[in-house]
Amino acid sequence: xxxxxxxxxxxxxxxxxxxxxxxxxxxxxxxxxxxxxxxxxxxxxxxxxxxxxxxxxxxxxxxxxxxxxxxxxxxxxxxxxxxxxxxxxxxxxxxxxxxxxxxxxxxxxxxxxxxxxxxxxxxxxxxxxxxxxxxxxxxxxxxxxxxxxxxxxxxxxxxxxxxxxxxxxxxxxxxxxxxxxxxxxxxxxxxxxxxxxxxxxxxxxxxxxxxxxxxxxxxxxxxxxxxxxxxxxxxxxxxxxxxxxxxxxxxxxxxxxxxxxxxxxxxxxxxxxxxxxxxxxxxxxxxxxxxxxxxxxxxxxxxxxxxxxxxxxxxxxxxxxxxxxxxxxxxxxxxxxxxxxxxxxxxxxxxxxxxxxxxxxxxxxxxxxxxxxxxxxxxxxxxxxxxxxxxxxxxxxxxxxxxxxxxxxxxxxxxxxxxxxxxxxxxxxxxxxxxxxxxxxxxxxxxxxxxxxxxxxxxxxxxxxxxxxxxxxxxxx
Ligand code: SAH
Ligand code: SF4
Ligand code: F3S
Numbered sequence: 415x416x417x418x419x420x421x422x423x424x425x426x427x428x429x430x431x432x433x434x435x436x437x438x439x440x441x442x443x444x445x446x447x448x449x450x451x452x453x454x455x456x457x458x459x460x461x462x463x464x465x466x467x468x469x470x471x472x473x474x475x476x477x478x479x480x481x482x483x484x485x486x487x488x489x490x491x492x493x494x495x496x497x498x499x500x501x502x503x504x505x506x507x508x509x510x511x512x513x514x515x516x517x518x519x520x521x522x523x524x525x526x527x528x529x530x531x532x533x534x535x536x537x538x539x540x541x542x543x544x545x546x547x548x549x550x551x552x553x554x555x556x557x558x559x560x561x562x563x564x565x566x567x568x569x570x571x572x573x574x575x576x577x578x579x580x581x582x583x584x585x586x587x588x589x590x591x592x593x594x595x596x597x598x599x600x601x602x603x604x605x606x607x608x609x610x611x612x613x614x615x616x617x618x619x620x621x622x623x624x625x626x627x628x629x630x631x632x633x634x635x636x637x638x639x640x641x642x643x644x645x646x647x648x649x650x651x652x653x654x655x656x657x658x659x660x661x662x663x664x665x666x667x668x669x670x671x672x673x674x675x676x677x678x679x680x681x682x683x684x685x686x687x688x689x690x691x692x693x694x695x696x697x698x699x700x701x702x703x704x705x706x707x708x709x710x711x712x713x714x715x716x717x718x719x720x721x722x723x724x725x726x727x728x729x730x731x732x733x734x735x736x737x738x739x740x741x742x743x744x745x746x747x748x749x750x751x752x753x754x755x756x757x758x759x760x761x762x763x764x765x766x767x768x769x770x771x772x773x774x775x776x777x778x779x780x781x782x783x784x785x786x787x788x789x790x791x792x793x794x795x796x797x798x799x800x801x802x803x804x805x806x807x808x809x810x811x812x813x814x815x816x817x818x819x820x821x822x823x824x825x826x827x828x829x830x831x832x833x834x835x836x837x838x839x840x841x842x843x844x845x846x847x848x849x850x851x852x853x854x855x856x857x858x859x860x861x862x863x864x865x866x867x868x869x870x871x872x873x874x875x876x877x878x879x880x881x882x883x884x885x886x887x888x889x890x891x
Contacts, residue, residue, distance in 0.1 A: 420444050421569065430562065430589050434478075437565040438593075441482040444572050449483070452526055458484040459492040463510065464500030466688055467623075467652050468533055470603040471561050472498045475532070477593035478565050486595070490517060493526045496554075499535035501618055503790035507535055511544075518551050528571065530554040532561065536581060537622035540793070550577065557581040558623055562589035584624040590633050598841065600871030601648040601684075602641050606634055606672065610654035612691065614718070615729045616761060618792040619654060628653075628660050631672055638679055647871065648684035648839055649676070656687050657694035670698040677708050683873060684839060684856070685709045689716060692740055693731040704748050711856045712782075713744060716756035720775035721768035724761055728797075734771055741779050752782035752827075752857035759816055760789040760809030762800035769812045776819055782827050782857065783884075784820045788813055825883055828859065832881045835891055836861070840869040860885040 421440040427433050449456050458479045462472045475496060476486060484494060495517055500506040510531070521527045529552050535541050536557045545552055554571040556564065559582040571578045588608070596602050610619050611626040638649055651672075653659060660667040669687075676685055685708045692715055703709050719725055722733040732740075744751055757772060776784070788809055791798045838853035838861050845852075851865035853874070862885060863876050876888035 420447075420573075430587070431591055434562065434565045434589070434592060437569045438478060438481050441565060441569040441572060444569070445483040448526060455485045456483070456493040456526060457487045458494040458496070459487055459490050460496045460498060461490070462498045463506055464498065464502070464533060466603050466650060467605065467608075467654075468498055468500055469597070470605055470652060471533070471558070472496075473594050473596055473603075474561060474592055475564050476595035478568075480595050481593050482565075482568075491520050491524070493524065494528045494530065495520075496530040496532060499531060499533035501533075501535040501538060501541075501622060501792070503787065504792075505790070507541070510535060511549075514549055514552070518549075521551055528553040530556075530568070530571070532556045532558075532564075534558055534619070534622040538618075538793075542579065542581060546577070546579070552577055555579040555581070559583070559585040559587075562587070562592060565592075586625075586627060588627060588629055590637075596641075596646075599645050601650070601839070601841075602646050603650045603652050604634060604637060604641075605629060605653070606651045606656060606669075606687075607653035607659050611658070612655060613729060613796075615727060616758065616789060616792065616795055616797040618795055621794055623654065626655070626658065626662065628663050630663065631660070631667055631675060634672065635675055635679065638676060638682065642679055642681040645871065647682065647873070648686065649682065651676070651685070651687040653687075654689060655691040655694060657690050657696065657699065668696065668698060670696060670702040673699070673702050673706070673709065677706055683708060686712065686858075689714055691716070692737050695740060700744055700747055703744075703751070710858070711748070711750050712752045712754065712858045714754045714756075715741065715744075717772070717775055717779075717784075718756065718758050719761060719764070719768065720772035721764070722771070724764060724768050727763065728761065734775060738775065738778060750857070752859075753779060754858075755779075755781050755784045757784055757786050757816065757820075758789050759786060759813045760804045762789070762797055762804065763802045764789075764804055764812075769816075773816065773819060776816070776823065780823050780827060781820065782859075783824045786813060786817050786820060825881075828884065828886075829881045831855075831859070831878055831886070833878060835875055835877050836888075837873050837875055838863075838888075839873050840865065840871065842870065843867060861888045862886070863888040863890060865890060 420443045427436050460472045460476050462469045499510050556567050607628040609624040609626045613620050656669050659669040720734050836855050838855050840851050840853040842852050844850035844862050850862045853861050875891050877891045878886045878888045880887045
């Protein structure tokens with residue numbers, strides 16, 4: 415069957431958004447035809463491997479697939495399976511290759527099946543070579559800079575027998591108003607900026623996500639207003655370093671100012687954001703957080719290391735003392751603010767003394783929770799070139815010591831809330847017991863309580879009966 419008849423090159427509109435809408439329509443016709451042939455609806459499954467930004471990209475892709483007439487399913491035995499990859503640590507990449515083998519076996523049994531790969535890992539030329547050579551059954555490969563072209567690339571892939579690969583090095587284009595399929599009806603991530611300019615010495619993100627670009631505040635507000643009209647009560651503003659938001663806009667605006675605008679949106683109840691780089695966290699932002707009724711009591715403030723020597727080498731632009739001062743300033747001003755963090759163990763050249771500095775910050779700050787990572791060497795980053803990489807057994811020992819301290823502290827912190835009455839946003843039916851509902855406190859902790867489905871998306875008050883380590887059992891009051 416020649417599906418090319420469904421789109422005519424001469425008819426392709428010029429404006430990017432119209433162009434993509436045109437391809438969505440073309441794909442919808444092809445999908446309808448294929449469904450007819452197969453005598454069933456065609457299905458898709460999009461799997462996200464990375465961070466919230468990656469997840470938001472997946473929602474955009476799902477929105478387009480929905481409009482094309484595909485039906486979403488959770489199972490990878492689907493007619494279109496897309497892996498939205500992450501490459502921040504080596505094990506993220508390994509997972510993808512492991513699972514591709516399984517997809518191949520499914521594809522052999524389903525003549526309609528197409529496999530796509532996108533996301534950060536695809537921005538690495540070596541990975542593309544591997545896919546071209548060893549994973550020839552993949553149909554479509556694209557990167558992080560041309561997601562807005564998904565409709566077009568997918569349509570071309572629908573009518574092509576060979577692998578379609580389209581990777582851009584960078585872009586300054588931001589295409590607004592493409593369809594989005596939200597995972598939750600009542601909460602949503604919103605990109606406020608893309609890319610990163612910080613080049614922390616260990617990190618691959620700036621290489622795979624490109625230079626920092628802020629979205630126009632008007633577009634952000636308009637998007638949130640539309641979401642609120644559609645039932646959203648909580649938004650998570652997303653960027654690799656939200657504190658530098660707006661600096662490069664034609665009419666510069668600070669992140670704190672943006673937050674104040676978002677706060678004004680009627681009907682919106684909760685505002686979260688990710689991630690705050692300590693080097694750019696302003697007093698203005700602390701003021702705005704302290705005076706806000708909507709900004710959640712949760713600040714993710716990645717430490718990475720407690721050693722000033724390592725922090726300098728990591729290109730983080732703050733010292734141990736500056737970090738402590740900042741965290742204390744926030745705690746003093748907003749005592750119920752939960753502070754969470756990311757820590758890397760085993761960065762090249764890390765001595766026992768450096769590690770003890772990290773433990774010292776952990777002791778002093780008493781994080782509500784912390785993500786701890788073993789340093790992973792990322793090709794192309796400055797840290798990867800160093801010859802003082804730390805032996806595995808030393809790293810493992812430090813990692814275990816850190817993790818145990820971090821967990822003990824977060825248990826103690828969580829325990830302190832036992833017996834309190836708190837507001838939670840009800841998110842879903844408990845996955846183990848359907849008489850329970852699961853919700854989140856302002857500080858991001860999880861609470862399970864007896865309730866029913868009708869509460870999903872509403873904010874209710876619960877009494878925290880018991881702390882079970884990382885979560886609470888509660889009851890409605
Ligand atoms: N932009 C965010 C971080 C995004 S990546 C920030 O600066 O805070 C999320 C976390 O992954 C980082 O905070 C860091 O702790 C971890 N990470 C990044 N590169 C890593 C690497 N090469 N090895 C181990 N962990 C890494
Ligand atoms: Fe990576 Fe640093 Fe940018 Fe975060 S701020 S994404 S750790 S380079
Ligand atoms: Fe991973 Fe890319 Fe996010 S590398 S952490 S998915 S920005």
